[in-house]
Amino acid sequence: MYLGWVTGTVVAARKAAGLEGQTLLLVQPVDDTGRATGDVQVAVDTVAAGVGDHVYLVGSREAALALTPWFVPVDAAIVGIVDDVHTPERAAAAAPEPVDDDPTQANEAPRKRPQATSKPAAGRPPGKERR
């Protein structure tokens, strides 16, 4: 399972059986520091997330298990909207740590959602397993 930023929406009129009515969102996977990890992907939404939300996802076969009915062709599902990621170790290593919800550090830019890469989302990068 991994963190991501919702960067857009996908509309598909014709979908495989079982996907009718499901919301598809574009997601940029990130690590806990907000650094992009891998290419933008399409994920099915189970928690009413929207563009700009920080979310966590489950990949592979377990993504389909987030849906009802569950035997559907899905390999990434948004299963939660993140309020906060608290990483004391990283905060100590790189003070001042940019924190999403802290207005006193609003000028510390790094932890913004990453820019979508212009490169088309190809397959999974070599050596990357989906968690």
Place this chain on the structure above:
Amino acid sequence: MRLCRVVGNVTASAKHPAFAGRTLLVVQPIDPTGADVGDSFVAVDDAQAGPGDRVLVLVEGTGVRQIVKLGDQVPIRSLVVGIVDQVDLA
């Protein structure tokens, strides 16, 4: 299973019902010497682990479903299943 270090925790109010009452941790894969390997990811805690702990993380859904015992429809893939006390390299 992966050897990881817990680097933090994730709070989320809107989540899939299978995650209700469960602690979400951010874990960083490490090698046996403790050096970071690859990208951090999110795992559900089943070992009362906390930031700084070296842990064993199961990254496979079928095993997770056997452990969390919520039936066949559990969208959880990564589970912290143990806290590592010691790693000996031959």
